[in-house]
Amino acid sequence: MKSEYKIITDIIEENTRVLDVGCDDGTLMEFLKRNKNVNVRGIEISKEKVQICVAKGLTVIEGNAELDLKQFPNDSFDYVILGQTLQAFINPEIVIKELLRVGKKAIITIPNFGHWKVRLNLLIKGTMPVTKTLPNNWYNTPNIHMCTIKDFVKFSKIIDFKIFKSLALINKNVSNINNSNLFFKNLFAELGIFLIEK
Amino acid sequence: MNITEKIKTLIINKPLKLDCGKTISEFPLAYETYGSLNGNKDNAILVFHALTGDQFVTGLNPITNKDGWWSFAVGPNKSIDTNKYFVICANVIGGCMGSFGPSHENPETKKIYGTDFPVITINDMVNAQVNLLDHFGIKKLFSVVGGSMGGMQVLQFVSNFPNKTKTAVPIACTSSHSAQNIAFNELGRQAIAADHNWMDGKYISKSIVPDKGLAVARMAAHITYLSKKGLQEKFGRKLQERDDLKFGFDADFQIESYLRYQGSVFVDRFDANSYLYITRAMDYFDLVKQFNGNLSNAFKNTKAKFFVISFTSDWLYPTQENKDIVIALNAISADVGFVEIKSDKGHDSFLLDVPDFLNALKNFLDQAYNE
Numbered sequence: 001m002k003s004e005y006k007i008i009t010d011i012i013e014e015n016t017r018v019l020d021v022g023c024d025d026g027t028l029m030e031f032l033k034r035n036k037n038v039n040v041r042g043i044e045i046s047k048e049k050v051q052i053c054v055a056k057g058l059t060v061i062e063g064n065a066e067l068d069l070k071q072f073p074n075d076s077f078d079y080v081i082l083g084q085t086l087q088a089f090i091n092p093e094i095v096i097k098e099l100l101r102v103g104k105k106a107i108i109t110i111p112n113f114g115h116w117k118v119r120l121n122l123l124i125k126g127t128m129p130v131t132k133t134l135p136n137n138w139y140n141t142p143n144i145h146m147c148t149i150k151d152f153v154k155f156s157k158i159i160d161f162k163i164f165k166s167l168a169l170i171n172k173n174v175s176n177i178n179n180s181n182l183f184f185k186n187l188f189a190e191l192g193i194f195l196i197e198k
Numbered sequence: 199m200n201i202t203e204k205i206k207t208l209i210i211n212k213p214l215k216l217d218c219g220k221t222i223s224e225f226p227l228a229y230e231t232y233g234s235l236n237g238n239k240d241n242a243i244l245v246f247h248a249l250t251g252d253q254f255v256t257g258l259n260p261i262t263n264k265d266g267w268w269s270f271a272v273g274p275n276k277s278i279d280t281n282k283y284f285v286i287c288a289n290v291i292g293g294c295m296g297s298f299g300p301s302h303e304n305p306e307t308k309k310i311y312g313t314d315f316p317v318i319t320i321n322d323m324v325n326a327q328v329n330l331l332d333h334f335g336i337k338k339l340f341s342v343v344g345g346s347m348g349g350m351q352v353l354q355f356v357s358n359f360p361n362k363t364k365t366a367v368p369i370a371c372t373s374s375h376s377a378q379n380i381a382f383n384e385l386g387r388q389a390i391a392a393d394h395n396w397m398d399g400k401y402i403s404k405s406i407v408p409d410k411g412l413a414v415a416r417m418a419a420h421i422t423y424l425s426k427k428g429l430q431e432k433f434g435r436k437l438q439e440r441d442d443l444k445f446g447f448d449a450d451f452q453i454e455s456y457l458r459y460q461g462s463v464f465v466d467r468f469d470a471n472s473y474l475y476i477t478r479a480m481d482y483f484d485l486v487k488q489f490n491g492n493l494s495n496a497f498k499n500t501k502a503k504f505f506v507i508s509f510t511s512d513w514l515y516p517t518q519e520n521k522d523i524v525i526a527l528n529a530i531s532a533d534v535g536f537v538e539i540k541s542d543k544g545h546d547s548f549l550l551d552v553p554d555f556l557n558a559l560k561n562f563l564d565q566a567y568n569e
Contacts, residue, residue: 051558071529
């Protein structure tokens with residue numbers, strides 16, 4: 001079980017409505033259903049992945065988060081999850097605003113481009129970093145808007161949303177991020193997990 | 199065994215007020231069933247057929263001696279597994295496979311109805327078919343499933359009877375018949391009317407058939423069920439049993455020969471007046487207008503779980519029109535899943551061996567049944 005999924009599941013309260021944006025093969029949705037009494041839906045762009053979700057009995061819509069979130073009314077969900085895909089959108093600002101319109105809260109996870117290995121990779125090799133969490137080359141990566149944990153915290157002030165919980169995942173261990181440890185977490189966390197609100 | 203013995207018929211005694219204002223009663227509804235109803239009576243699926251379909255969904259159609267129209271999808275261990283589910287399908291009213299239609303005799307005048315038959319709608323069709331639930335003692339269906347006009351009936355059924363089904367699968371359909379589709383239907387109707395044998399719909403009493411007009415209607419419609427790519431790959435410019443062009447108007451090309459064949463076999467099994475009535479019902483279908491411009495209201499009273507399916511190469515009922523249904527359902531937080539299946543086979547994809555489609559349908563139903 002991915003530690004990320006466990007952390008997300010811990011954040012989500014019982015008896016809530018959840019939308020998983022970019023739900024992939026539905027692993028997180030299944031985990032949520034099994035561990036929390038929640039009503040969970042998914043949106044997924046890949047036809048193959050949608051088929052896998054249907055075979056698991058999950059309610060999933062084939063669609064593109066940038067185009068298809070607008071069909072949901074305001075506050076349709078208690079939580080909207082966006083796992084490791086914010087960096088793949090053409091306009092992350094619009095996506096975050098849409099997430100927070102459709103959901104009362106949003107949980108966003110980001111692969112941290114500020115991780116020391118990424119920095120070292122670029123510094124020493126002088127080539128675009130390829131790591132375990134970022135396995136693609138620059139020319140075939142879907143990640144067009146990479147950011148660091150620090151960038152995301154800054155972004156919350158620029159486009160005005162509230163971060164209620166910031167967690168860092170370091171070697172499968174989860175810890176809180178705050179103003180005083182931001183420098184270190186941004187250096188050592190592979191993943192940042194944020195619970196945000198309008 | 200003559201034809202009437204091969205067709206199961208339920209006589210509906212309860213008067214049915216049609217959208218056109220007329221009321222019909224004691225009318226026949228022809229149906230067929232597959233599989234068996236379980237003790238809890240919760241495994242029934244009502245399948246709705248498309249324009250030229252009938253109640254013989256799978257197995258051998260005893261009238262045409264050909265495979266049922268949905269043999270790929272329905273049967274033992276298939277997507278709609280008849281080992282597990284009890285499948286019911288009725289011939290729509292207005293049809294020509296035993297249900298009350300224009301080739302029936304008007305009891306008042308003792309003449310064949312022809313175009314005196316009342317104009318029927320999709321709403322009338324489902325209101326007639328819901329009587330089958332009472333007949334079998336089914337309080338709630340497990341699912342309503344249908345493609346094309348069958349999908350329209352699915353939408354209308356759930357809207358009319360929000361508590362009578364657990365799940366609903368509208369496939370390759372629309373909530374509001376488009377101008378392009380009305381145009382194609384009108385082309386077919388005009389082809390029939392232009393046939394001298396049509397005689398303003400009174401051909402049956404004269405023992406003639408407007409077969410040329412009906413065949414042309416079918417040929418034109420058949421093109422709309424395929425895709426440009428599919429046609430090009432299957433036929434291209436291949437010639438029909440000849441080495442060169444003949445500089446005449448025989449079927450030089452395979453596609454011409456194919457269409458002529460499709461037209462000619464169709465007239466043996468389908469009634470021209472039924473074709474007029476059923477295409478009219480499709481044209482009149484506008485669930486959006488019925489709910490004053492807000493399709494969501496059609497579904498606001500249902501808890502049914504929906505699964506909407508469209509096909510990439512379907513230009514008759516394109517993905518966007520299917521997605522409009524999904525959008526309307528999401529707007530009221532209904533339980534809806536959606537997938538667009540990749541296929542070159544056009545609108546006809548839902549009737550053919552398209553594994554991604556057949557798997558999705560099976561997986562959705564089987565998972566929902568276990569819930």
